[in-house]
Amino acid sequence: MISTLRQGYEARLASLAKDDGANPFASNPFAQGAAYVRGEIVPADEAMVPLFDLGFLRSDLTYDVPAVWDGRFFRLDDHLARLERSCAKLRLTPPLSTPRIREMLIELVRKTGIRDAYVDVIVTRGRMKTGVRDPRQAEAAIYAFVVPYIWIMPLAVQETGGSAIVTRDARRTPPGSMDPTVKNLQWGDLTRGFFEAFDRGASLPLLPDADGNVTEGCYNVFAVHDGVLTTPGRGVLEGVTRLTAVEIARAEGWSVSLTDVPVGSLYTADEIFLSSTAGGIMPITTLDGAPVGGGQVGPVTRRIWERYWDLHSDPKLSFAVDYG
Ligand SMILES: Cc1ncc(COP(=O)(O)O)c(C=O)c1O
Incomplete structure (x- = not known):
């Protein structure tokens, strides 16, 4: 695919x-x-x-x-x-x-x-x-x-999955300072996170909040445990790609919970993926230098990835530009 x-x-x-x-x-x-x-x-x-x-x-x-x-x-x-x-x-x-x-x-x-x-x-x-x-x-x-089109994770990398870290240095700006549901360019924390990711040999940062829950990068994050999906329910942008992923997962009969996602739970996940308009559904197969699950793109991520791109030609969610 x-x-x-x-x-x-x-x-x-x-x-x-x-x-x-x-x-x-x-x-x-x-x-x-x-x-x-x-x-x-x-x-x-x-x-x-x-x-x-x-x-x-x-x-x-x-x-x-x-x-x-x-x-x-x-x-x-x-x-x-x-x-x-x-x-x-x-x-x-x-x-x-x-x-x-x-x-x-x-x-x-x-x-x-x-x-x-x-x-x-x-x-x-x-x-x-x-x-x-x-x-x-x-x-x-x-x-x-x-x-x-801009790719946060190039398609070639999506085939095998990318590498992420949970940042130790950068923490997501708290909602009381900048409402994260407002898409904003106060990117100091995210840029700091990217530098930390590169310093630690990875490509993409995941920023925790002050309570030890994961929030986001310039993308939302999903974890999969035994076929159940979780994604942070607060303190993040309500991503349009996140919404699409949730709709696809529910249509597939998987349970999805928008809830607090403790950083620790990422290390026991079978699968992790990120979602953003700039790149779509992006599998993460290495977290903090260790493999996620079996270290390969998992079946839940793969299915959501496929449906996500299929939906781009669905007239209910998309329309053709008349290039004249
Ligand atoms: C901070 C942040 N979170 C999440 C996302 C994903 O949002 P969407 O799926 O609507 O592109 C973005 C997209 O740029 C973002 O900047």
């Missing part, structure tokens, strides 16, 4: 890069990506953020990342609903309505011609007059960009 998905994906990438006159996107200035800034669409690498935007100066923003796979948006409305909730929690009023944001994102993808895309939409606090410290006086701004 991975090899079929990989072949299709690599063939689409190759056809985009081809410049044989038959490819309408070969001379497209947006072929490497497009961005929406101040109401205009520009090539992604020319996009600029104003210095005084509080998104840049204070990380005062929220964002969301839907994706397009094989020319189809996946669960776009779920991502937009989460963006709306995040904005409401931060008391941000985006300058565009949700239906307009939806149209704008589709238009961005269409312009690039990219068939497997990472789509990022950011709502910032925007600007205030210099010297003013009252966030109510700022005018929110919106930015977006579309670039080729």
Whole structure:
């Protein structure tokens, strides 16, 4: 299944890069990506953020990342609903309505011609007059960009599973400081976690909270014990991929519990996998240098992985972009 998905994906990438006159996107200035800034669409690498935007100066923003796979948006409305909730929690009023944001994102993808895309939409606090410290006086701004699909764990690694650590140094920012259900870019803890993972010979960090429960990285985490799945129920982003994995698992008849997951329980898991829009269902077969279960991608992870990618062509959860 991975090899079929990989072949299709690599063939689409190759056809985009081809410049044989038959490819309408070969001379497209947006072929490497497009961005929406101040109401205009520009090539992604020319996009600029104003210095005084509080998104840049204070990380005062929220964002969301839907994706397009094989020319189809996946669960776009779920991502937009989460963006709306995040904005409401931060008391941000985006300058565009949700239906307009939806149209704008589709238009961005269409312009690039990219068939497997990472789509990022950011709502910032925007600007205030210099010297003013009252966030109510700022005018929110919106930015977006579309670039080729990004893999937190490359497909080649997904075949055998990746390596993770539970961080000892970095701890997840507590919900009382930054509400983790608001998708945010206060990434100090996550970046620290990545450095720790690399220092310890692994690729991906899992951050614990102060109570010794695992939280997340820039992905959600699932553990499987005797066919029962657990994933942290609080202190994390309510991932759209997590939701899809939960729905698939329940449809398969497996029990799933959104609950506290003590770090210790990861070491007795038969299987561990991560979930994110940027990479999908990502098996972890090495944790803190030791094999997870039998050290191979397990049957539960494999089945959820397969169903996850199948669902990308299901019209109930996805729709085709009209590239014109
Ligand atoms: C902190 C964090 N947790 C979880 C996720 C997974 O969310 P989703 O499945 O909606 O992409 C992300 C995605 O970027 C994230 O940044």
